[in-house]
Amino acid sequence: MTSPLAATRFSVLDRSRTREGEDGPAALRATVALARDVEALGYHRFWVSEHHGVPGVAGSAPTVLAAAVAAATGVIRVGTGGVMLPNHRPLVVAEQFGVLESLFPGRIDMGLGRSVGFTDGVRRALGRDKEDADDFGAQLDELLGWFLGAEGAAGAGAGRVRARPAEGLRVPPFVLATGDGAAVAAAAGLPLVMGDLRSRERVVAAVERYRADFRPSVWSAEPYVVVAGTVAVAATEEAAARLLVPEAWAMAYSRTRGEFPPLEPPERIEGLAMTDRQREFYASGLRGHVHGTEEQVRDALEAVVEETGADEVLVTTSTYDRAALLDSYARLARAVGLAPPPGDAGAGLTGLTGLTGLTSVNA
Structure with a gap:
């Protein structure tokens, strides 16, 4: 019997977590290096996130970081998981992704969320409050309208303003399913990113509603579901648990x-x-969390994909030891049968020096 994982894409979201004694710039550089490594392992996408004023997270400007990642890689898709739309004007977001897509055509994803900040102080600094998230659906419509130009909805062409170079480009949008995100994604005809894997019943129920309510759009003819969560793989189940x-x-x-x-x-x-x-x-x-040996994780992920019908799994693992983290991604790639990209893209694993047990990863 063919494994359900054979038709499943696997991708990585990195939040540029800092480690004790490490500054933000080092964490950002490590994110770019990790992108090259997971590209070499055969992952489909590499996404970065948006967090403001969080001491342990350096990733505050995802479109800027995505540009650095795209420039350092060759074939892996690069995007955001996500840009928090209530924090920005839709026109500016459209312009930023228009620039990214123009520089790296066919490789950019536009993951969008509705969070408005980790604390009251951050929200004040951003000039936002919790109620701003209530306008997410309208903000999303306006953003997509800037790409569609005259064909679009609110915002596009308003006062003869046009989003350059975004207008006419098709940067794939994804909706992060916080709040009513699943309903918004279904109504707009957009792919859905659903987490986390620990709340399996909630994920399955939301995905079923999304598929039932999905309306085809110029962006996506069919529902597309990405399930996100922590996956930790090591030589033993105990070692994998320690990564968490x-x-x-x-x-x-x-x-x-x-x-x-x-x-x-x-x-x-x-x-x-x-x-x-x-x-x-x-x-x-x-x-x-999904964790264990390669065989244990493969079995667990097969169950996840069978339950959710997911088209893609987005792995969001963080741990202190960067070498152990990369080892986990390499073991996961081997467990689910990922293949390295052809040619020079990801020609070497920049962070694997000195690791053992990985000589067959690229075989």
Whole structure:
């Protein structure tokens, strides 16, 4: 029997997480290097994210970072997961993606979300409040209209203004399914990005509604579902579980201290004296992720794809040890049967020096 993974695309979202003792510029450079590495492993897309004023995340300007990633790679699709549309004027977003698509034709994705900031202070600095997310559907219509020009809806051609060089280009839009994102994506006829894999019943229900309500559009003739989540692969199940520790602690810390910290080594975290509330959040952060050996992860992902009918899996893993993270992506690529791209794109794995057990990745 053919595995459902044979027809499934696999992609990577990197949030440019900083590590303890590491500054933002180093994290951004590491994101670009990781993009080259996952391209060499055969992943379909590489996306970057938008976060403002978050101490542990350096990725604040996703279209700028996407340009750097696209310039450093050759064939992998590059995009955003996502640009938070309420933080920007739709015209400016259209112009930015128009420039990206013009420079890197056929390789750019436009992932769009509706978040308006991590804290009240960040929202004030952005000149936004939580209610701005309520206009996401209208903002999306305006953004797409700038690409469609005279054929578009609100905004396009208003006062004879035209989005240059975006007008006439077709940069594939994706909607991140926060809030009513699944309904918005279905009504607009756009691909849907759904997470996280731990909330399987919620994901399946939302995907079913999306498919049932989907209206074909100039952007997509059929529903397209990307499921996103953490996937950690190592030589043993225990080693894979340890990869989850730094991010689980960062989430627990943020929930109890109000600040999202850089990633710390797992051995330090495991020796911390946590409060009861911190330990509760920490334990929750470790549960439900897809992790294990290559065989265990392959079986788990087959179940995910069978349950959700996903067309694509977007992996969002973070851990302290960058070499171990890249090892996880390499093992995942091998487990699901990814093939390296032909030619010079990703001709070498820049971060694999000194790792063991990876000699057959490109075979």
